[in-house]
Amino acid sequence: MSSWEESDAFKEAAVPLSQQAMGAPRGGSPYMDGLNPAQREAVETLQGPVLMLAGAGTGKTRALTARIVHLLRTGTARPNEILAVTFTNKAAREMKMRVGGMLGEMVEGMPWLGTFHSLCVKILRRHAELVGLKSNFTILDTDDQIRLLKQLIAAEGIDDKRWPARMLAGLIDAWKNRAWTPERVPAGDDAFNGKGQILYAAYQARLKTLNAADFGDLLLHVVTIFQEHPDVLDQYRRWFKYILVDEYQDTNVAQYLWLRLLAAEHKNICCVGDDDQSIYGWRGAEVGNILRFEKDFEGATVIKLEQNYRSTPHILGAASGVIAGNKTRLGKTLWTDRTDGDKVRLIGHWDGEEEARWIGEEIENYQHGTRGLDPISADSMAILVRASHQMRSFEDRFLTIGLPYRVIGGPRFYERLEIRDAMAYFRVAVSNDDGLAFERIVNTPKRGIGDKAQQTINTVARENGISLLEASRHLVEQGGLSAKARKELGILIDGFDRWSAAIRAGVDSHIEIAEVILEESGYVEYWQNDKTPEAPGRLENLKELVKALEQFENLQGFLEHVSLIMENETEDATEKVSIMTLHGAKGLEFPVVFLPGWEDGLFPSQRSMDESGQAGVEEERRLAYVGITRAEEQCTISFAANRRVYGSWQSSMPSRFIDELPPEHVEVLTPPGLYGGGSGYGASDMEEKVVNADAYNSPGWRRMAARTSARGLSQPSEAKGIVIDAQAVSTFTLGDRVHHKALGFGAVVGIEGDKLSIVFENGGAKKVVASFVTPADDVPF
DNA sequence: CGGCATTTATTTTTT
């Protein structure tokens, strides 16, 4: 596992081996050792609703796992009576591992520890018939969903240019997040050209006939079942004596309802979260859920975890200062008993490339040991950006300087084109009537079965109420397609017949069968013949896919799990700097963190502000808080005055969040580029001057930004340099006699922003930053 | 039906 994950909590949980070996220690509970009073209370308050408000780095996962162990060790609950919900598989896995570790070797499985979705699948498979599905329903991925919606939009006669399927998918998703079935969508909701509701209903009907559910359905169906079948709900209510929820601030309405329904009997629900880290409002998360907890669950105990074990006081102070700007929050005050540590560093750059260059150098400095720090591994460093397109400049730069990096949160393995194609083959081979999968691969690789042929197949299938594969078989036997299509389709059908037979026969291993399918279908060959640069990688991924099969009993089992699991872990040994989005960084921590791109419009994102106004700014601010609190030792915030955006140059003002950083926790740096290529003399003077002038807080930057944008910055290379002290510019005019500490007297022959071209009396000519020279008259002799 | 040209969008992302 990666070294950066909550390593402190592990350290603290360390229990002497002797005690571990003794199993349950007399009088003691090792899982309680080292817990602070608040954590202890959170672990021991087992009865009734509990809200654990856990700030960043306060050891919440530790408290949560200790709570589970406490429930088990005290005999309060058996493992299968505990419902523990997380958002990601990763979090679920980690919790399972930790509970197992704390319990010692008797790792009794926790059958109901998982993500909302995986738990819902489990429940839904048992009661599928109550919502018109069979228990072997398939789970659609986004691609399937879009393809289906496209058909429905076309059937409805809507122009899919103006009303794209993606948009409808988003809309339906949002409705499902709110637990709205088609009937519950408010009448008069004229979304999607007024057809939203109709299309939603049609989509749901179609899913039913396909015996399929999308991700939103998993929750929605279970909530529906709970609401309409009290007997079923009752069964689960009684079953789950204790409920635990992680990241409660990220729950949406459907998840909230699901929890409320289940918790109503025993009322032993413990929700853990941090309202200040709610950053998923845009995909349906309701901060309101956590803000309302005490009202929703009467008699709730609220426990605040405020002691931070992760970051230095300065980092904590900076984060607290920023988040204090939010109005809608429950309010926590993080503190630490640490006293050491550097201030958060702030630096402005001319443009995005310079920012990347500077950060690259800083990373190398850290690696070699700088400013009295020990050398730091690249693994311990991360660059957290607001939007993924910001990653590019860093990748470019790191490639040229040969700095190893890893990008976290790219396209996930199982979402890749070739993997989905391959899995579609497996799906059809496993169940011949999987129409969506068949559609996906019927002409991949190209078989000359185009739109027209596919339409014919569809029609025949629908008219006769048979699967697409059967319809194809029919067409091949009876004719009705072009000769070429018939021939190719026939080959494909023969293939599926063989593969399906092989699966049923159970003689060959599923791995062999998978290889045969990929080979005989021509899919491997298809990529071998492809000469795009991605092709080799795709073949590599296919090999990896086959390898992943080893962990499963059979193809069915594999397909079953894969739709819910999005693995991404291909760790290799090289030490690498991590580049990821702020969203992707939630829950992680790094000794050294860089936060680039703090410019208004980029961060906070213009779009967020336009769409959600003040609430949008607040969510962005929480994002800033999440970013800063990822840092353990070193945190560097930066911004660029100019940035390439969609091809053209754009200048921007420093982020409003920068002005919200408490100055006492910040050290303002001056980029080396400022010295105009001249000598390093005076650098420290300069720095001091800037710090004292509180430059980032002064209007200097604003003026600079205003001036440069007024001038229309189209050729930034023309005048590289940054105005820190705007006063300096107006001080000089052409011809002025000036004095420079190191270079002596000279005359100003040119002015470019804050940089002066000076011909010195000692013969040299140089460009110098204005603040390095003084008017000659002022020089005392 | 497939390949090349033109068009268009472009925050954040899990399940």
Next chain:
DNA sequence: ATAAATGCCG
């Protein structure tokens, strides 16, 4: 700038 996604023509 750039990539992905359509549209048109052979």
